Amino acid sequence: AQSVTQLGSHVSVSEGALVLLRCNYSSSVPPYLFWYVQYPNQGLQLLLKYTSAATLVKGINGFEAEFKKSETSFHLTKPSAHMSDAAEYFCAVRPDRGSTLGRLYFGRGTQLTVWP
């Protein structure tokens, strides 16, 4: 069975500090990977996705993530947190890369709090 693990259901950082949200996946082959963000009272929107050979992926709002096959990880980072980054973040995996029949599996989410 495919799975996505997000370590830490809550992460708190000070404004200006590094943001690191962790995501590990289980898949027999390198999958496609996605990070979504959910602001209060809104739906999910895509932050970034990994679908190619470039292992470092840049997304919106200054976020980036690095695909590490050896660690089966796709951690999300941002060098300097802003108050507006406070939201819930979801990692998702499409395990059957190359197939159009696949679906996404989501992690349980990490709530990011940014302190002034």
Added chain:
Amino acid sequence: DADVTQTPRNRITKTGKRIMLECSQTKGHDRMYWYRQDPGLGLRLIYYSFDVKDINKGEISDGYSVSRQAQAKFSLSLESAIPNQTALYFCATSDPGQGGRNEQFFGPGTRLTVL
């Protein structure tokens, strides 16, 4: 205008009532999905549809049914609502793209409370 819309946005109902949640999209995507979100559990897939004639169960389909009325419309029904179906429900669409690399697009959600 939003590409993926959901109605209603909020609904309070009583145990045993039949409820329908509706989703419409203007993105022209063939694939549509229904998820529920519960605190600490992330998003769980209820049903998904790859085209009008194709409906598939997700991992938590018990107590739910769906109807794909057209490419643009995908409805979720709770035939007899129960309190543990209180949750935030999301509709999503996708055009998978080459090799399934494209993302899903989400509606704003419907907050359902079953008393």
